[in-house]
Amino acid sequence: MMKRIVRELLVDVNSFEDSKKIELVIDNPFEEIRCDKPISVQLFLYKEKDSITVSGKVSTTVIEPCSRCLKPVKLQIEGNVEALYVNQSKLLSKSRSGPVGELDNTFLLSEDILDLSDRVIEAIIVEIPLKVLCSKDCKGLCPVCGTDLNENPNHRCETPKEPQDKWHSLLYNLKENIIKKDQ
Incomplete structure (x- = not known):
C-alpha cells in the first residue's frame, strides 16, 4: 500500500521561528480509513532548541461496519494529536539518561521536513471503537x-x-x- 503525500501536512521546520498553526480541511487521502466527510485538522507546532511539540485536534465522520450485522455505521470522530519530535542526537543522549525514549508519542526529528500525516491518521484510528454497533440491540x-x-x-x-x-x-x-x- 503506497502512502499518499498530503502537501499541507508537510512542514518545513525552518519555515517558522517559535510556533506555527495549521488549520485545514482535506478530503480523505488515507487508504486506512473511510470517511463520510472531509477531515478537519487544527495543529499547533511549538519549536524549542532541539525539539518540536505538535498538538491539536482532528475531526471527521468515519464509516465502519457493524460488528454484528456488517451494515455501515457513521461515527463522529474527535481525535487529539500529541507528539514530540526530538533531534536525533538529543534523543539518543537523553534516552540513555532519562524517560524521553519511553514516551509513546516521541519521534525522531532527522530531517527538516515533518510529515504529520501519520499523526492525523493515528488521531482518527485511536478514536474508533474496537466493536462498532449500529444499535446496542443489533441481532446480527x-x-x-x-x-x-x-x-x-x-x-x-x-x-x-x-x-x-x-x-x-x-x-x-x-x-x-x-x-x-x-x-
Missing part, C-alpha cells in the same frame, strides 16, 4: 445462512445435519461424540 446475522436478523426477527434456519467441508465435519463429529457420552 444468522450463523448458518447469513440472513440479517434485524430485518427478519422471526427467521429460523435449519442447521444442516452434516457440514459440507472437512474441517466443520470434524467439529460436528466431535460435538456428536461429546453429546453421546453425556447421555
